[in-house]
Amino acid sequence: MYSFTYTRAKSLAEARAMLAKDHDAKLLSGGMTLIPTLKQRLASPSQLIDISRLAELRGIADKGDCVEIGAATRHVETSRSDVVRQKIPALAHLASQIGDPQVRNRGTMGGSVANNDPVADYPAAVLGLGAIVKTSQREIAADNFFKGMFETALEAGEIVTGFSYPVPKRAAYAKFPHPVSGYAMAGSFVADTGAGIRVAIVGAGPGVFRWKEAEAALSKSFSVAALKGLAMPSAGLSNDLHATAEYRANLVEVMTRRAVASLTGEK
Amino acid sequence: MSTEFKGRREDRRLITGTGRYTADWNQPGQLYAVFLRSDRAHARILSVDTAAASAIPGVHAIMTGDDADIAAMKNPPSNVTWEGRGGMKMNQPDRPVMARGKVLYVGEPVAMVVAQSAHAAQDAAEAIVVDYEDLPAVIDLEEALAPGAPQLHQSVPGNLPFDYEWGDPARVAEIFSAAAHVVRLKHVDQRLVGNPMEPKAFLAVYDATRDIYDVWSSTQGMTMMKGSLAATTGVPPQKIRVHAQDVGGGFGIRSNAYPEYCAVFAAARRTGKPVKWVATRAECFVSDWHGRDFVMSGEMAFDRDGRILAARYDWIAAMGAYCSPTGANVHTLTPATTSVGTYAMAAVHGRIRCALTNTTSVTAYRGAGRPDIAYMVERLVDEAALQLGIDPIELRRKNFISKDAFPYTTPNKVTYDSGDYAGMLEDVIKVSDWSGFEKRRSESKARGKLRGIGLAVFVEPSGGGRGTDPNQAMIKFGSSGNIELFSIAGPTGQGHETVFPEIVGRELGIDPSLITARIGDPDGPPLTGLGTIGSRSMIHHGSASMLAAREVIRKGMDHAARELEVAAQDVEYAQGNYRIKGTDRAISLVNLAKKLGGVAGVHPLDAGAGMAHTSAFPGGAHVAEVEIDPATGVTEVLKYYAVDDCGNIVNHTLLEGQMHGGIMQGAGQVFGEHGMYDKESGQLLTGSFMDYFMPKAGLLRDIYLGDHPMPSPTNPLGVKGAGEAGTTGALPTLMNAILNALRPAGVTHLDMPATPSRVWEALRKAR
Numbered sequence A: 001m002y003s004f005t006y007t008r009a010k011s012l013a014e015a016r017a018m019l020a021k022d023h024d025a026k027l028l029s030g031g032m033t034l035i036p037t038l039k040q041r042l043a044s045p046s047q048l049i050d051i052s053r054l055a056e057l058r059g060i061a062d063k064g065d066c067v068e069i070g071a072a073t074r075h076v077e078t079s080r081s082d083v084v085r086q087k088i089p090a091l092a093h094l095a096s097q098i099g100d101p102q103v104r105n106r107g108t109m110g111g112s113v114a115n116n117d118p119v120a121d122y123p124a125a126v127l128g129l130g131a132i133v134k135t136s137q138r139e140i141a142a143d144n145f146f147k148g149m150f151e152t153a154l155e156a157g158e159i160v161t162g163f164s165y166p167v168p169k170r171a172a173y174a175k176f177p178h179p180v181s182g183y184a185m186a187g188s189f190v191a192d193t194g195a196g197i198r199v200a201i202v203g204a205g206p207g208v209f210r211w212k213e214a215e216a217a218l219s220k221s222f223s224v225a226a227l228k229g230l231a232m233p234s235a236g237l238s239n240d241l242h243a244t245a246e247y248r249a250n251l252v253e254v255m256t257r258r259a260v261a262s263l264t265g266e267k
Numbered sequence B: 001m002s003t004e005f006k007g008r009r010e011d012r013r014l015i016t017g018t019g020r021y022t023a024d025w026n027q028p029g030q031l032y033a034v035f036l037r038s039d040r041a042h043a044r045i046l047s048v049d050t051a052a053a054s055a056i057p058g059v060h061a062i063m064t065g066d067d068a069d070i071a072a073m074k075n076p077p078s079n080v081t082w083e084g085r086g087g088m089k090m091n092q093p094d095r096p097v098m099a100r101g102k103v104l105y106v107g108e109p110v111a112m113v114v115a116q117s118a119h120a121a122q123d124a125a126e127a128i129v130v131d132y133e134d135l136p137a138v139i140d141l142e143e144a145l146a147p148g149a150p151q152l153h154q155s156v157p158g159n160l161p162f163d164y165e166w167g168d169p170a171r172v173a174e175i176f177s178a179a180a181h182v183v184r185l186k187h188v189d190q191r192l193v194g195n196p197m198e199p200k201a202f203l204a205v206y207d208a209t210r211d212i213y214d215v216w217s218s219t220q221g222m223t224m225m226k227g228s229l230a231a232t233t234g235v236p237p238q239k240i241r242v243h244a245q246d247v248g249g250g251f252g253i254r255s256n257a258y259p260e261y262c263a264v265f266a267a268a269r270r271t272g273k274p275v276k277w278v279a280t281r282a283e284c285f286v287s288d289w290h291g292r293d294f295v296m297s298g299e300m301a302f303d304r305d306g307r308i309l310a311a312r313y314d315w316i317a318a319m320g321a322y323c324s325p326t327g328a329n330v331h332t333l334t335p336a337t338t339s340v341g342t343y344a345m346a347a348v349h350g351r352i353r354c355a356l357t358n359t360t361s362v363t364a365y366r367g368a369g370r371p372d373i374a375y376m377v378e379r380l381v382d383e384a385a386l387q388l389g390i391d392p393i394e395l396r397r398k399n400f401i402s403k404d405a406f407p408y409t410t411p412n413k414v415t416y417d418s419g420d421y422a423g424m425l426e427d428v429i430k431v432s433d434w435s436g437f438e439k440r441r442s443e444s445k446a447r448g449k450l451r452g453i454g455l456a457v458f459v460e461p462s463g464g465g466r467g468t469d470p471n472q473a474m475i476k477f478g479s480s481g482n483i484e485l486f487s488i489a490g491p492t493g494q495g496h497e498t499v500f501p502e503i504v505g506r507e508l509g510i511d512p513s514l515i516t517a518r519i520g521d522p523d524g525p526p527l528t529g530l531g532t533i534g535s536r537s538m539i540h541h542g543s544a545s546m547l548a549a550r551e552v553i554r555k556g557m558d559h560a561a562r563e564l565e566v567a568a569q570d571v572e573y574a575q576g577n578y579r580i581k582g583t584d585r586a587i588s589l590v591n592l593a594k595k596l597g598g599v600a601g602v603h604p605l606d607a608g609a610g611m612a613h614t615s616a617f618p619g620g621a622h623v624a625e626v627e628i629d630p631a632t633g634v635t636e637v638l639k640y641y642a643v644d645d646c647g648n649i650v651n652h653t654l655l656e657g658q659m660h661g662g663i664m665q666g667a668g669q670v671f672g673e674h675g676m677y678d679k680e681s682g683q684l685l686t687g688s689f690m691d692y693f694m695p696k697a698g699l700l701r702d703i704y705l706g707d708h709p710m711p712s713p714t715n716p717l718g719v720k721g722a723g724e725a726g727t728t729g730a731l732p733t734l735m736n737a738i739l740n741a742l743r744p745a746g747v748t749h750l751d752m753p754a755t756p757s758r759v760w761e762a763l764r765k766a767r
């Protein structure tokens, strides 16, 4: 680690002001991504502004046709919340699949989504459900938020404050955990929403994306059978020492089928 | 004979977080060392500029390979003292403690900074500027030995430091040319990173007034640590005191002094202050010596009836950029030792070429040549069963060395002490319901899954250590009758603190809780022997403890006779008491010890014993049943059955711990571990736990252990090694099961690791 100063922000406004003043400052939420980076001296922020305890960023609220979740809500809270489990069980299930108990007890939804790691799980739910990302200055629709590997629509000094998830008719997330890291090697979030069928894929490519062909097929008939013969092209998917792009394409197909099957009861 | 398990003495501190590992020790005024390492695989060092680094506040010293104290250090000699092919002598390249003139692998130490704080040392290490000129690197084993390959050391032509050959080439060639069937296989046995939970660390204190060095380090044995430090630094071993209370895993890679330890040692003398170094996990990945890494070809010749006539091997073993002290030994002689496996055959011939590549050194790692040869032999036998159309059980039964042939001398002149391979096989096929497998296979098939069953019967050497001093243990009495057992075994989780007193207690007929084990105590008597390597502690240190107890009883006879006022020949010892034969007049050992008192730390009953080096041959018959999901390539191990012969069993629970851990470590290699280098850049691609697979508990959920003990006549306990057997069995057993599952889908070949993606790709290619 390099030296830095640490401040626990007292309010969102204070955090904003500090960020605006110091371009080398960094927000600290759960620290599960940031701290390992610091320890390896891969980042050298001048200061860390801890927003993980801000009341404004915490909590889960049932708003009828949507569920609102604060950015500093920890994975374990999302996975165990009665509201989330009743309204969007797929999201609670997704949160319960992240990392290990230590990570789930510290990592936060805001930190994960702001980081936009292509192999992280939450982006699948945000895009799959067509959620709204709320920030310190605006609201951003999921379709406009993710910009590829570790890139988002967030501007310098902008803080994610929370998420609004429309409650779907039904939704499911199927994840194939990376055998080494446990992150998603491929994850498919399938949602039957008021605005139609959405299928969001994480893990396999350079960033979360919607599988439009699968959405079209499932719109015609929401069934595993409808996906038959539908191939995920491997071009553009990740190809590395752990798996070929072809294998990842296959996993996308398998995970999507399994997500659908878990909703329709098909084999 | 096994004692009831009442918990391990060491567990209270280990599971309450009060164990003390190397990094937990500190000395007042200590300085901190940090190493700057090579970030390239092969390069000339043009210059090392330390000016800016030296100016950083808190920096006390910066040393490089050219520093006089470091340059004066010597590479310990290889322990390969025998000749290789055509009389070739081991040609070990000289390893500097830190790079001199050239770097030869990513991670090689180039400079060491010693500073007031670890932070300042790290800042300074970053401020050192090294100017390199890149040289062509070679990573691939076959390429390294090919003509025209980049040469790593001028003194080692062809990158071939040792070419080992064993057996009878002419006889084997003759048999092969006349054989009815020959089965051939080529496998890659991938490189592994050992990853003990405790990162390596070293704390050195030099007391100039006494000219004594106190060092703390995680080690598998204080004498090995002391000996290798002495050999490198030139400081006599009696001036080095090694401390190691708790050691968080060894597996072979914590035996000798690493180059960094020697540099820290020199820094403590240079600065006159204690110097501490704790490696980061990332450093451990590139600088802990690695394991395995072979390219192995093997063939077996059969007659018309499926009798094995001979076997022949042609392997290349990775050494890394320099040879570790034992790499060439355990990767040539050890696999050769059991190269006929459990089978009676007329002849064997093998050759293993050791190759230098621009990678981290390779050394003994759990199994150290044993799993490798067992894998080759048992894969060949399974392949033969398939090609010859003979049932794999039948084929093995037909060829086993029979139970009454022991001691059995193999065609390559190795003597197996005892064994019952056919008996173990019968046990394991029974408990695993081998004959009911086809039904289970079709049940899986109905669910769209590929089920497989696999078997391996193996034998391996344990103990060994020929040519070194006997392994000694000593029992000392306190004036209150308390008993201390001194041993120099180097436990890394085996439970020696619990089991050695049990052995002594049983022999003396007294409650083991009266006996305290002091293992690796620098203030203890100067005992000789090796540490905990090669599945040998129970054979050597356990037996030495037992012999020391017998010596105590013998020494006490005359004293007891005097106390009882009879002649010594009228006294007998049983259950903790010296008794006048045929009477109930007796004195207990504990009371006798109290009465005798002793002076100035010496007690008349103190007794030591040594156990000469000897080998025992444990073996096992393992079966695994797996189920593969063809959609994802995921393999699930449904059940693992291990029937083992570890000789007499001293403590069953501790034995189970060794077997479970060993099997799991084998499963780690089978399912994912892979120390993978980029062939162009020589960077270690799997240099963190984000990329390097580690086996987790869920991988093997159901392990059955069965005992088939055949006591070893080579040691008084009648035991055989247990530390590596699980790993040795797991490689061939699991891979035979996986291939058995994949065969109906057309897959005929697969190398480890059988990751989901590699299994899926194999299925796709076979489609």
Ligand SMILES: Cc1cc2nc3c(=O)[nH]c(=O)nc-3n(C[C@H](O)[C@H](O)[C@H](O)COP(=O)(O)OP(=O)(O)OC[C@H]3O[C@@H](n4cnc5c(N)ncnc54)[C@H](O)[C@@H]3O)c2cc1C
Residues within 6 Å of the ligand: A026, A027, A028, A029, A030, A031, A032, A033, A034, A035, A051, A071, A097, A098, A099, A100, A103, A106, A107, A108, A109, A110, A111, A112, A114, A115, A117, A119, A120, A121, A122, A158, A159, A160, A161, A181, A182, A183, A184
């Ligand atoms: C061992 C391990 C396993 C893991 N496994 C998984 C897994 O299986 N699936 C998965 O999805 N993730 C996994 N993770 C990542 C984990 O979910 C992290 O918690 C998450 O990626 C980051 O959240 P955080 O709250 O810890 O963010 P931090 O580490 O605190 O911050 C991450 C980045 O986001 C920025 N940031 C934080 N909060 C905000 C905000 N509100 N607005 C704007 N920017 C912000 C920070 O400045 C920083 O750059 C794993 C992590 C570890 C260590």
